[in-house]
Amino acid sequence: MRVLVVEDDPDLRQAVVRALSEDGYAVDFASDGADGLSKAMSWEYDAVVLDLMLPEVDGWELLRRFRKTKKTPVLILTARDAVGDRVRGLDAGADDYLVKPFALNELRARLRSLIRRAAGQAHPAITIGDVVVDTAARKVARHGKPVTLTAREYALVELLAMHRGKIVTRTMIYDHIFGEDDDSLSNLIDVHISHVRKKLGKDFIETRRGLGYVIDG
Amino acid sequence: MVKSLRGRWLAWLAALLAAVLGGFGLALYAESRKARFDEVDAELLAAARVLEGSMRPFSGPASDRPLSPPPFKGKDKGKGPPPLPPQELDRERMIRGLGLPRAFRDRYPDIEVPPYFAVWNADGHRLKAMGDAPDERPEEPNIEDTYYHYHRPGRHEVVVLGPNRAIILVGRSVERELAQLHSLAWRITLTGLAIFGVGLLGGWWVAGRAIRPIAAMNETAAGITADNWSRRMEVAGAPTELAGLAGAVNTMLDRLEAGFVQQVRFTADASHELRTPLAVMMSHLELARTQPRSAEEYQQTLATCERAARRMKSLTDGLLTLARVDSGKLELAAESVDLHDVAEEAIALLTRLAEDHRVTVTLAGDAAPAQGDADRLTQVAVNLISNAIHYNRPGGTVTVTTGMADNSAVMTITDTGVGIAAESLPHVFERFFRADASRARDRGGNGLGLAISRGIVEAHGGNIEVRSTLGAGSTFTVSVPGARDGGPPNDES
Known part of the structure; x- marks a missing residue:
């Protein structure tokens, strides 16, 4: 899952980016509204974390322009705590609103929930055959026993599970599990796929030659 | 002390009404009494003048000799004054035949205590007395004054100087007039009390109406809260005196609202400024604790937290300085x-x-x-x-x-x-x-x-x-x- 963090305070941005990266998200960031808007418009993010008080283009304006075309979930992360601000933010098209200071855990949970909902999954655990993907705990179990996956592998499984029954192209995988700073050599996807197959069964991920991959197809 | 404006107003009104009605009642009574008794005195004086006129034919020119006392007054019989000349005898007869003028009697046909009169000579002898006349001779009136009123309780009497320095007294009971005046006094008192009562009721009502705009203002003022500053005093419909007050209150409210809004914004801004470094600290600390970190990463977290803490310190220092400036307590070395x-x-x-x-x-x-x-x-x-x-x-x-x-x-x-x-x-x-x-x-x-x-x-x-x-x-x-x-x-x- 790939998220964009638009936050102008370098220290806070760093904390959020690191926390989300450690959860296996591909994280891009922007330190002002103009940069944030151009990134948000040019990539298919799974979620956007947006500060409101931004240089160049403020959060409201960014959200207004972004919502003209994009349906990506947006979580507003701001120090503006007045009820009026929250209502204005949600009415402007934001999907969630978190006030600073916040717990990273809550930010993570809200992002998971936003991404899950956007993929049409209400339940946090997705069961595919004998494999259960627990998106809340970010853990995978097979035959009821936990399977250890790397963050990247988990992200791959989650992406495919969220789109179960649909073909996920290699481009989508690039877009959603690698950040802009990742070294995204094409064969890395194959490496991750083969690792997952070893851990969750050979037939867990099917390859549709020339199209991409699919789970539970 | 009466606290309510209406009560005070009413107390002042009561005092004023009492003074005005009391003064008016007393003046009315005094005037009525004077008019009534002046009339009585005028009638008595008129009667006295008639009596004096009817005695005048018997007075000789420049005769200062006292008129003879009546010979029938018992004890003095025999050692009375020397016999009178014929002219004087006529006079005595005449005096004995004196009666109240007809006009006077006609005036009071059915009076309970009829008028009376008496005549004394210059020596103090009562020559003639009718009715309820006093026994003692009144003092001789001044020449210039020719008459005066001689009052005994319940009576009015007029004394005039007659021929040969004779003293003529005409009087009558004024019990009836006194009773009438007494009744008048009661009527004035009762009417005054009634007017007083009506005045107070009216005052209560008027005061209520007068303070109604104040009550409305009070209600408006009570309706203004921190959450709702929209209400203002009615200026257009208020009486001139209160419109000034309402305008002043509105101006004050405008200033208060501006100050309040500014205060709210300032608090929001200050908390906003504190939230970001707090968020930095909290998120970095939480991040550091999610999993074991290298010493270098911990150092980085600490450095970040220190930066955030310095930011908060700078902010609180600034706020403290501003608070001192606001309260005029900024200490400056000179x-x-x-x-x-x-x-x-x-x-x-x-x-x-x-x-x-x-x-x-x-x-x-x-x-x-x-x-x-x-x-x-x-x-x-x-x-x-x-x-x-x-x-x-x-x-x-x-x-x-x-x-x-x-x-x-x-x-x-x-x-x-x-x-x-x-x-x-x-x-x-x-x-x-x-x-x-x-x-x-x-x-x-x-x-x-x-x-x-x-x-x-x-x-x-x-x-x-x-x-x-x-x-x-x-x-x-x-x-x-x-x-x-x-x-x-x-x-x-």
């Missing part, structure tokens, strides 16, 4: 200070910042001696010069000039930076005002620098001004009262 030295020190402190931004800072001008707090004035200079560096463009300049002007020590800071938009210019000294929402965040500014600078300068009795052209740069001018002698530092006096 030492001799030269703004030129102040600028020099500030520039030295900011050398590194200027280098980082590739901005050249130059100091020009002369000594500008003043009385003040060197540290606080340096704080102002650092604020202004660092702003001038931050909002400059790479390769730009900041020129600091000091000098004396009109007995003021003046420091101007001119930059070649981005400038300030005209609509923002009036607000730059307001707390947390930012021309650009968060450009200042990059440099850790908290939006209080200029507000604090102005507070410090004004506490010195000086002022701070700004001129700016968007895109060309800004000039801040600080002036504080100059030292009187302009002499060197160290004067302890």
Whole structure:
């Protein structure tokens, strides 16, 4: 899952980016509204974390322009705590609103929930055959026993599970599990796929030659 | 003491009504009584004049001789005065035949106590008495006064001087008049009390009407709360006197609301400024604890948290300074200070910042001696010069000039930076005002620098001004009262 963090305070941005990266998200960031808007418009993010008080283009304006075309979930992360601000933010098209200071855990949970909902999954655990993907705990179990996956592998499984029954192209995988700073050599996807197959069964991920991959197809 | 306005008003009305009605009643009674008794006296006097007239034919010219007492008065019989001449005898007969004039009797046909009269001679002998006449001879009236009223209780009597210094008294009972006056007094009293009661009721009602706009204002005022400032006093419909008050109250409410809104915004801004460093600390600490970290990562977390804590300290220091400025409790040393030295020190402190931004800072001008707090004035200079560096463009300049002007020590800071938009210019000294929402965040500014600078300068009795052209740069001018002698530092006096 790939998220964009638009936050102008370098220290806070760093904390959020690191926390989300450690959860296996591909994280891009922007330190002002103009940069944030151009990134948000040019990539298919799974979620956007947006500060409101931004240089160049403020959060409201960014959200207004972004919502003209994009349906990506947006979580507003701001120090503006007045009820009026929250209502204005949600009415402007934001999907969630978190006030600073916040717990990273809550930010993570809200992002998971936003991404899950956007993929049409209400339940946090997705069961595919004998494999259960627990998106809340970010853990995978097979035959009821936990399977250890790397963050990247988990992200791959989650992406495919969220789109179960649909073909996920290699481009989508690039877009959603690698950040802009990742070294995204094409064969890395194959490496991750083969690792997952070893851990969750050979037939867990099917390859549709020339199209991409699919789970539970 | 009556607390309610209506009650007080009514008490005053009651006192006034009582005084007016009492005075009016007393005057009415006195006037009626006087008119009534004047009439009685006039009638009695008229009767007395008639009696005197009917006695006159018997008085000889220039006769001062007392008239003879009646011979039939028992004890004096035999040793009375010498026999009278015939003329005098006629007179005596005449006197004995005297009666009240007919007109007088006709006037009071059915009076219970009929009028009476009596005649005394100059010696004090009663010559004739009718009815309820007194036995004693009244005093002789003055010649000029010819008559006077001789009052016994319940009677009115008139005494006139008759021929040969005879004394004629005519009187009658005034019991009837007194009873009438008594009844009149009662009627006046009762009417007065009735008017008093009606007046008080009317006053109560009028007072109620008069205070109704006050009650309405009270209701309006009570309806104004921190959440709802929209209500205002009715000015158009209010009576003139209250319209002034309502207008004044409305003006006061406007000021209060502005102050309240400003206070709310200030609190929101201050909490907003505190939230970001708090969020930094909390998120970095939480991140560090999610999994074991290397010593280097922990160091980084600590460094970040320290930065955030410094930011909060700078903010709370600023807020504290502003609170002191607001309450007039900003303590300032009163030492001799030269703004030129102040600028020099500030520039030295900011050398590194200027280098980082590739901005050249130059100091020009002369000594500008003043009385003040060197540290606080340096704080102002650092604020202004660092702003001038931050909002400059790479390769730009900041020129600091000091000098004396009109007995003021003046420091101007001119930059070649981005400038300030005209609509923002009036607000730059307001707390947390930012021309650009968060450009200042990059440099850790908290939006209080200029507000604090102005507070410090004004506490010195000086002022701070700004001129700016968007895109060309800004000039801040600080002036504080100059030292009187302009002499060197160290004067302890």
